[in-house]
Amino acid sequence: MPEQSNDYRVAVFGAGGVGKSSLVLRFVKGTFRESYIPTVEDTYRQVISCDKSICTLQITDTTGSHQFPAMQRLSISKGHAFILVYSITSRQSLEELKPIYEQICEIKGDVDSIPIMLVGNKCDESPSREVQSSEAEALARSWKCAFMETSAKLNHNVKELFQELLNLEKRRTVSLQIDGKKSKQQKRKEKLKGKCVVM
């Protein structure tokens, strides 16, 4: 595909079932579903602002399995920012992020300037918590990336997650807020939620 410099690409990685799709759909569509449909690869596009003009935020939701290694490499090499999701109810899911992080380092080389967010999802399920925030925080420090706990189910920290990620981008100024007119999707989302989003 021709390099669409106007796109800002975010890829979401993590083991199957941790809630990657739920986070993305909560953010993009404002919805949540209890049933589980495995993902192969989905990409959602949204208009955001970038260096005082507008650009397209492209969020790629990936599969948790290792079915398509080539597709994963492609998402990494084309990605500008990454969200690494585990579930706070599964230590295993945190472990599974390590090879992905290493692959990002390998493909991207210098990851210092690349926005990466470590995300502990399903924080609404604290009774069955297996990963303490402090542990994940420590890991994030060693990875030199940011950390956040979320709940796609309760819509906790979801929008914040994406905004924070964009704030980490230092090479350009990207923001979810667009001055002036709203994007179609945003209007749609507002309609769905029946309330106004922060403008």
Add this chain to the structure above:
Amino acid sequence: MKPLEKFLKKPTSQLAGRAVAAGPGGGPGGRPGGGGGPPGGPRALQRRQSMSRLLLPAFLREPHSDQGLEPPAEEDQAELAGVAEDPGGGGPCWLQLDEVPGPLRSPSSYSSDELSPGEPLTSPPWAPLGAPERPEHLLDRVLERLTSGATRDSGASDILLDDIVLTHSLFLPTEKFLQALHQYFVQAGDLEDPEGLSRKQACLAMLLHFLDTYQGLLQEEESAGHIIKDLYLLIMKDESLYQDLREDTLRLHQLVETAELKIPEDSQPPSRQVKPLFRHFRRIDSCLQTRVAFRGSDEIFCRVYMPDHSYVTIRSRLSASVQDILGSVTEKLQYSEEPAGREETLILVAVASSGEKVLLQPNEDCVFTTLGINSHLFACTRDSYEALVPLPEEIQVSPGDTEIHRVEPEDVANHLTAFHWELFRCVHELEFVDYVFHGERGRRETANLELLLQRCSEVTHWVATEVLLCEALSKRAQLLKKFIKIAAICKQNQDLLSFYAVVMGLDNAAVSRLRLTWEKLPGKFKNLFRKFENLTDPCRNHKSYREVLSKMKPPVIPFVPLILKDLTFLHESSKTLVDGLVNLEKLHSVAEKVRTIRKYRSRPLCLDMEASPHHLQTKAYVRQFQVIDNQNLLFDLSYKLEANSQ
């Protein structure tokens, strides 16, 4: 002389449609592969008028309208008059009894040249079955014939058997056909009675031939499978009595097993692997593996796009209906939470790279393999249909030498032949029948044939794309030379499909107008290409091509679109039922055509090819071309290369 001029003169030319868009003012209305039609606006797609058909050469789409046929030369006309009078041989089966209604021409009223000069319409070798039959009684009649000792061993009864099995779907759906066979067996009478025994033997012969023909296809037909199973059990009950038929019953046993008939009591079949249909989901290594046939029950991944080019990947059966596909999309996007108002319901649209849109109907099925090369499925609401725009071109214009400049023409040609042989072999005989004679009787998946047609169009666009992406004049001339060499080797390989496709690619109006490039070509190559153009010339119903083809011994890869054109012609020039009675001559002619395909594949293709890493790279290249199939874009490139070559 410009290579295209000749084509443009002919209304039947595969490029005639494109010629309309050929001028600089071709405009956005031009569509790949030519062809008219109302631009824009939701256009209901007729069942089975697939996108791949739209991409086929025009001569296939307008099979035999009178103006579509080359007016016969004078000497032919004299012949025509003679032939029309006398169908020769055993004569048509129903003509003697029925008057032909006004507008309908009987197949024998066509001159054989008009139909297919290489293979004149032959009368069945089996003696007429007597009075014409209604569809539901025809099978009984045929079985009676097979029962009567007279023709039992002759080749004629084998042909009759083959004719009926290959074409039964024209007059009876497979399930009804098998029911009739079952019933005949049950009523055949006692085994002690010699009549009853030979009736049952005829049934067994029919069933064996049926299974031999269908093979794995039966896995797709559950209800047919039940009837076969029943009949099989019935036959096996009597097995001890068929003394001299041990071999046959053994074979029956094997065939039933290989057909892997699904039995409902059995638990769900083990989860099958998802097959790579679309490029995005092909693993690096999978394109190097030998192609296996696709079946309707295969699971595939497919991207479905939204108007803003967001996409979701759905997992679906290859034979899924549009409704099913939309269901998966809706589920993924969680549309269900919204009130499904009339204007909120989704529609599925195929959008080609040129921007051409086709609205798919909810009850259409098996749509995945009918998409054009760079077409994509879009799901949107009705009110956003108009605003749908195609995805940006995927192809990269990379400076410097691309793969095509590095590879040897021999290697490319051999890999083309090897791959197309694989694809050709994946097409089941019955797909040819089903593709043309679908419709009233419902249809089966013809995915493998569609994929072969798609590939044909892909090769054509590949040639044009590579030439037009090459900016340096002298290099471009080298490339033309290379493609002509490739065509020559393909022809030598008896791979007329690749040969035809490459020549058509060079004949693309956007390529053939590059006067400066063609002028740089050595005379030897110009002459060779002129010869190739003559070979692919559709005049006199593809006479030169058919002559070359008829001299070839198997294995041969024929130019498949022409086979479909011939079958379509057979179909449309005569009715299957006349006054409710089956036109057996038509069945026989269709079966004959299918048997020619069988002949082409009757011997294995052996090409001597190394497996060095270098060769694997060429192999991978040949098996997944990236092409521009947007004719307007090809013209843009062409005008950029040579602005004005009168």
